[in-house]
Structure formats: C-alpha cells, structure tokens
C-alpha cells in the first residue's frame with residue numbers, strides 16, 4: 001500500500017479525553033503511513049495520553065501548548081475533566097486564547113492539512129492564510145449530527161423552545177421512521193446549561209466548524225449508519241468521509257498498577273457475568289442519579305464493577321454521595337473503583353458481559369466493538385440521541401426515566417440491567433451486541449483494504465474525481481493538487497486499522 005511521506009498534518013483536538021483519545025488514534029493511523037503529524041494539546045493532557053508507540057515517534061510529534069491564563073478558570077485546569085460542567089464554557093473561552101499561538105505554529109510548520117475539532121471553529125481562516133486545507137473531525141455519529149441539523153440551523157438556532165427539540169426535525173424524511181430525538185427533560189437540562197455571557201455557544205462552534213472545512217470526517221462507517229451518512233452529506237452540502245471506528249489498541253493502554261488490582265478481581269468472576277458501569281470523563285451524575293443507580297445495581301443481584309470520579313471543584317467526595325452501607329451490602333459481588341480506570345482493558349476482560357454507559361460515543365464504540373450488550377444511561381450532551389439510536393438497533397436497552405422532569409427510580413435501573421444481562425427477553429439484544437464485535441472488526445478491515453464495493457470508495461471517488469477537483473480548479477480549497485486525493489485515500493484507508 002502506498003505511503004505518503006510528503007504530506008504534513010496538524011491535529012488540534014478539544015481538551016476532553018473523549019476527544020483527545022480518538023484524535024490521537026487517527027493521528028497514529030496517519031503517521032503509520034508516513035504522514036508527518038503534529039498533535040497539539042496542553043502539557044497536562046500530553047501526560048494523560050497513552051504513550052506513542054516508538055515506531056511512530058519519527059512521524060508523530062506531540063506539541064505542548066500551555067493554555068494562557070483566563071480569569072475565573074483555575075490555571076491547572078487543562079481538560080474538561082478538570083472543571084465542573086458549569087465551567088466548560090469558560091474553559092472553551094480559555095482554549096480560544098490558543099488561536100494566536102496556533103497561527104504561529106501553522107506559519108512555522110506550513111502543513112498541507114489541518115484536522116480540527118468543533119471548539120476550534122477559527123481554524124479554517126488560519127489554515128487558509130498558510131495555504132492549507134482543513135478537515136473537521138466530528139466525534140458524534142451521523143444520526144446525532146443529522147438531528148442537530150445543518151450549519152444554518154446550528155448557527156441560527158431557530159429551535160428555541162424545549163418542545164422544538166423533542167420532535168424529529170423537519171429535515172429528516174418520514175421514511176427514515178426515526179425515533180432519534182431528545183426527551184423533554186434532556187432539552188430542559190441542556191437549555192439551562194447554556195449561559196448567554198459565556199463566549200461562543202457550542203452550536204455556533206459546531207456550525208462554523210462544519211461550514212468552514214473542506215470536508216467532514218466522521219467516526220463511523222457506512223456499514224453502521226449508511227442512510228444517516230447520506231442524509232448528513234446532503235444537509236451539509238459537502239463530503240462526509242466516514243473513517244471507521246478507530247478502535248483503540250488495547251495493548252497500548254497499560255492500565256498501570258490499578259489494572260493489576262482490577263484484573264485480579266475480574267479473574268475471580270464468571271465469564272460474561274459482570275456489568276461494567278462507567279459515565280465517561282465529563283458527565284458527573286447528580287446525587288439523585290447516583291443514589292438510584294446504586295440502589296438499582298444493588299437490587300439487580302448481579303456482579304458489577306462501578307467506576308466513579310470526584311467532581312472537580314466539588315466539596316463532596318463521590319464516596320460520600322453513595323447510599324449509607326452500600327459498599328458493605330454489595331461487597332460480595334460488587335467492586336467500586338474511584339478515579340480514572342483503564343476502560344478499554346476492563347471492557348476487553350472475558351468476565352465483562354455488559355456495559356452500563358452514559359452513551360458517550362467513544363464508550364459506545366468500545367463496548368459494541370467488544371460485543372458487550374449496553375444498558376443506556378444518558379446524562380448530557382448528545383448522549384440521549386445516541387441512546388435512542390443504539391436502542392433502535394436493538395443493541396441495548398435504555399434506562400427509563402419519568403417525564404417531564406427526568407426523575408429516576410432504582411426499579412427502572414434494575415429492570416434494564418436484568419433485561420440486558422440475564423433475562424430471556426434480552427437474549428436478542430445480547431446476540432446482536434455479540435455480532436457487532438464481528439461487524440465492527442469487518443468494517444475496520446474494509447477501511448483498511450480500501451473497500452472496492454460499498455459506499456466507502458464512492459464517497460472517496462466523489463471527493464477525488466468530481467467535487468474536489470472542481471473546487472481545486474476554482475482554487476477554492478487551495479490544497480496542493482493531488483495532495484487532497486492522496487491524503488483522503490490515506491485517511492480513509494488508514495483509519496480504524498482494526499484492533
């Protein structure tokens with residue numbers, strides 16, 4: 001397979017672990033093929049990332065870029081996991097202060113391409129100044145992005161009342177028979193989290209990032225959501241390149257001494273018997289959610305491994321938020337791990353049978369990629385949309401909440417857990433999830449060999465042979481003739497190199 005030693009790419013992910021990890025996976029795929037990749041993030045985040053494999057270090061450089069000071073944000077806060085959700089907008093304003101030093105880096109490096117995230121919506125103008133093209137890497141799936149809508153909708157923000165968001169959008173054709181929409185309580189929570197004087201709203205960041213890029217690459221595959229990918233391309237009026245699921249290489253996550261303790265407990269459990277429970281890196285449960293989740297686990301009478309982290313900036317330890325006597329009552333079959341956990345190592349252990357997740361897209365991919373049935377427990381962001389999509393594909397079951405306030409009862413938690421893990425009615429879900437392990441792996445292989453059949457090549461050809469060359473001729477993209485084609489084929493054939 002050809003290598004691309006001439007191309008240079010700068011990569012600029014948002015400061016959340018759920019963004020840094022997939023951006024690094026893509027960077028490693030590209031570096032493997034000889035593309036020079038410069039990955040920009042803060043010093044603390046560099047220390048948190050898995051080590052770069054030695055054989056890639058000549059092509060993959062981590063550029064440490066300290067965040068300038070911003071009043072109201074602790075200097076030590078360099079990731080969304082370092083601040084409470086209420087401080088996320090301010091952290092994004094602080095991230096925007098990286099614009100000038102990023103411009104200087106692009107001047108020095110003169111890359112062919114820049115791959116960026118929704119928070120760096122200012123990249124297109126900086127890329128154009130140095131004659132580079134730019135690709136927006138969307139870390140949500142196509143169904144969620146379609147629901148969120150085209151750039152004009154995101155920037156114009158025409159949907160304003162909670163009811164506007166609790167229905168399938170007008171741009172989704174009836175024949176899709178979509179059930180992917182927010183529940184009313186999710187919208188109320190989302191709208192309450194928007195603070196007017198907190199800089200550029202996320203919707204404007206998303207819309208501008210989509211509008212300003214040469215194309216959108218998305219962490220998904222035609223095998224998983226072809227109709228949504230096609231509809232999204234029409235909505236955006238530009239090419240959408242699905243780059244596969246970018247499975248993390250489980251061996252590179254060593255897990256350290258924490259893993260030794262966890263593994264010794266997991267080794268004592270029966271195969272497929274344990275429910276892994278984790279809520280991502282930036283979605284802390286409320287006191288009610290944690291209380292009902294704990295009671296639901298207790299009454300399920302099933303073995304579980306629960307991962308919890310202290311909420312940054314909180315005066316209460318998450319341990320003190322658990323129900324009195326909970327740890328003692330479940331000690332015969334439950335383990336609670338406090339702090340960052342080696343998630344992909346845990347999910348790949350044979351004793352894990354299912355995964356209760358907050359529905360962050362990385363976690364859903366990791367769970368399904370290992371054939372784990374999902375118990376869907378969305379908390380914020382686009383997680384509710386992901387939950388409805390996964391439930392619609394019969395790959396898991398969503399924990400029911402009461403409308404209109406979204407209140408949670410432990411009985412609903414227990415019911416969803418037992419259905420997914422052990423009950424006869426859940427056998428179809430478990431079988432579907434097991435099959436996904438195969439499908440995800442096959443999809444990865446397709447991407448690797450540059451699928452000749454199917455939509456993958458078509459979308460690549462479309463960008464290569466028609467749209468991109470036309471744009472090249474009009475000089476709209478300013479990317480090196482041929483460079484785009486080479487890079488695209490590299491991107492598509494390299495991403496998700498299997499796991």
Ligand SMILES: C[C@@H]1O[C@H](OP(=O)(O)OP(=O)(O)OC[C@H]2O[C@@H](n3ccc(=O)[nH]c3=O)[C@H](O)[C@@H]2O)[C@H](O)[C@H](O)[C@H]1O
Pocket residue numbers: 016017018019021139140278279280281282283307339340341342343344359360361362363364366380381382383
């Ligand atoms: C894309 C978007 O980014 C955010 O990601 P968040 O960190 O919350 O969750 P994941 O996407 O699962 O990403 C979390 C990532 O961190 C890893 N991990 C997490 C906790 C831990 O203790 N140990 C780990 O290894 C995990 O394996 C996964 O790769 C938003 O929620 C959003 O909803 C999501 O779709």
